[in-house]
Amino acid sequence: MEQWGHRRIDEPSPSEIERLAEEVKARVVIRRNGRGGRSAAEHLIAALRCLYRRAVADGFIAEAANPALRVAKPRRLPSTRRALAxxxxxxxxxxxxxxxxxxxxxxxxxxxxxxxxxxxxxxxxxxxxxxxxxxxxxxxxxxxxxxxxxxxxxxxxxxxxxxxx
CATH class of the missing domain: 1.10.443.10 (Intergrase catalytic core)
Structure with missing residues (x-):
């Protein structure tokens, strides 16, 4: 990540992860079927949770120090898919x-x-x-x-x- 490339894995806080998710949502490419960047933010948080799970498993941080677990994923909106008439x-x-x-x-x-x-x-x-x-x-x-x-x-x-x- 450009913003955090120089930081140690135990430095980012949950509020910083939330801000990063908001930045990701703001930079999403706008498409006709877009959902306002919710999926981009959700995937970011899921990726960070995966990264931090590995860091815990490898002993780099304690499980209680995992900031990604304290950040809520955005709720998914109802599907826009419909059957053909x-x-x-x-x-x-x-x-x-x-x-x-x-x-x-x-x-x-x-x-x-x-x-x-x-x-x-x-x-x-x-x-x-x-x-x-x-x-x-x-x-x-x-x-x-x-x-x-x-x-x-x-x-x-x-x-x-x-x-x-």
């Missing part, structure tokens, strides 16, 4: 089904995402063996080594088996 999803489905190199596969993938809310990586990692036709389940392997069985509609399960990959 039915009309918009219908428009997207129509375009997907009528264009591209493989409209059948594209439609199948769109239906998979709509029904399971899986991530892109989960769809890309699918194998034919990951579909349980009897129970209409699909095995998804996603971000963070998350593995889950997800139910799908009978038509999607049948179409997934019939589509040549």
């Amino acid at each position: 039915d009309a918009r999803l219908a428009e997207i489905s129509e375009v997907v089904a009528s264009s591209g190199d493989d409209p059948g596969l594209d439609s199948l993938l769109l239906r998979l995402h709509v029904e399971t809310a899986c991530r892109r990586g989960g769809a890309l990692a699918l194998r034919p063996v990951d579909l349980d036709r009897e129970q209409c389940l699909v095995l998804l392997r996603e971000k963070g080594e998350t593995v889950r069985w997800q139910p799908v509609s009978t038509p999607l399960g049948q179409d997934g088996v019939r589509h040549p990959v």
Whole structure:
């Protein structure tokens, strides 16, 4: 850090960390979907907590001397993400089904995402063996080594088996 590069790890106080978090919030790049720098401040405090946890574990400071633990993280605002309106999803489905190199596969993938809310990586990692036709389940392997069985509609399960990959 530019401001603290010359200081020892046991010198910054909780109030100095709070001021630094405010400076980080003030310098954030303003974007249309920005949240006022809250995430930047939250990540700064999380990084400092990690740094100080390591300093405690390595014996450089006592646990009671960890100033980052005495600084509150900014509360997260409610998510601004919303589901697509039915009309918009219908428009997207129509375009997907009528264009591209493989409209059948594209439609199948769109239906998979709509029904399971899986991530892109989960769809890309699918194998034919990951579909349980009897129970209409699909095995998804996603971000963070998350593995889950997800139910799908009978038509999607049948179409997934019939589509040549």
